[in-house]
Amino acid sequence: MTRLLPRWFVEHVNPVADEDDLPVSTLELFFDLIFVFTVAQFTAVIAYDPLIGLIQSVLMFGFLWWMYAGYSWLTNVIPPERPARRILLLCAMAGWLVVALTVPAAFASGSVWIAVGMLVVVLVHGLMYLQAARSFGPVFIANLAAVAAVFAAELGPEGAWRYSLWALAAVIVWSVPFWHGQRGLNLHPAHITERHGLVVIVALGESVVAIGIGARDLPVDADLLLAAVLGLAIGACMWWSLFVRDLPATEHRLTATTDAVKRVRKVLAGLSYAFIPVLLGILVFAAGLKHAVGHALSPLDVESTWLLSGGVAAFLVGTAGLRLAMPLPRPWERVALAAVVLALAPIGLVNTALQLGAITAVLVAALAWEGRAAAAPATRGSSPVRSG
Known part of the structure; x- marks a missing residue:
């Protein structure tokens, strides 16, 4: 899959392998603030309707937390030290902002924009991570499948359909460690x-x-x-x-x-x-x-x-x-x-x-x-x- 990527992308995003002492950058702190805005939205959903809001938040948070954790892994192996990496992370932050803004409407009226935001998040993450580990390919495919489930949830009818497809998205991503051997990955x-x-x-x-x-x-x-x-x-x-x-x-x-x-x-x-x-x-x-x-x-x-x-x-x-x-x-x-x-x-x-x-x-x-x-x-x- 990495052979299909543009040469510019490979040359500017390809990780450096000899970084042992890896500090957390200010861009990563900025990234965390955008993600926590999403968490704040869940708090509002739960405060409005404790029982139903909690169920909805757990279903959505399952997929969203997987992808946030994925970005902490990504910057662990590909530090955002080059301009191209920083720009790509900023694009991912825009995707997270779209997700956060649309969380309250995800179950209420349905919002395809939350799926669009997650697609941006998953694409940036997957294309960057493939430069660090080719074994990440199957995980990338699973993440895309989860996004497809979110699209289906938001474009379909309200009720059990939407709940079940959000649950499916969470199950898809959190089942990855059970069939993926974790070989070829390393963490600081x-x-x-x-x-x-x-x-x-x-x-x-x-x-x-x-x-x-x-x-x-x-x-x-x-x-x-x-x-x-x-x-x-x-x-x-x-x-x-x-x-x-x-x-x-x-x-x-x-x-x-x-x-x-x-x-x-x-x-x-x-x-x-x-x-x-x-x-x-x-x-x-x-x-x-x-x-x-x-x-x-x-x-x-x-x-x-x-x-x-x-x-x-x-x-x-x-x-x-x-x-x-x-x-x-x-x-x-x-x-x-x-x-x-x-x-x-x-x-x-x-x-x-x-x-x-x-x-x-x-x-x-x-x-x-x-x-x-x-x-x-x-x-x-x-x-x-x-x-x-």
Whole structure:
């Protein structure tokens, strides 16, 4: 397939093979901001109709997250250092912007433009990646098949047809690792870890944006400030749970994995699959927080209480998946913590601030316990040996 590409494309986009220390570029940060606008749109969809909106968001996010992760892999092997690469990434960003703008209409009235945007995203990604690995050809074809399913979904009738075809698009792409051997692919551990971490950081910022949207036209009083501060505290705990130990340890584990295929499979399991609940959890929590702001001293509706606790619980389950994949210590403790947070949802039916405060207290206590448990082996190892 690469022989059919124009010579200009091959000469200007072909990757350099000897780049060991690969920093994340400012263009990649710009790219992440465009993608997170898409995440923000999902938050709005869920906040408008928690049940149906969540189903629609999960179906769409399945395909969209696969392609975002694909771009983090792409810039890992083809850094955007040449003008042609930068221009192509900017074209892909235009495709992502079209996708983000049309997310709210994808199931409501149908919008073929979301399929057009995804086609641009997939074409740029595939044609660039083929310059790094010819084994990517079958993956490119699978991505195009998923885009075809999206076109069929948006051009067809509403209802079950549209839902089933979006689900088919997600199944097509996420089945790729099961039949593709991952040979011929290689990844820089520091770069791939940082890229996935950065999109989580920007997505966490979405929870702060949710506070601002929820606070629009509201008086600055205890109802507003209490929910805003507690919401920020929960977001800070989510950041702490992932970035203080898990992601640095993930980079270390990936660096220690010298077999390229095993490294790729760890990235797939720990940073691609496991980050689905991580990111969905953030946007679900943000949707619940949008409803909670301004109502801290009053009861919350049932849907919003489950959005708050369910979003945090999903995030924690995702971090447990990361720990299992690398592997890192104590993954099942995160699953237990997620169950505890989920059980706190009914408290919001009594008082919103009580639920937010309870989630915050449980997270702080769990993180403090994790910190002591992680420090205990090091303390025992450094203790002096008494002479007899």
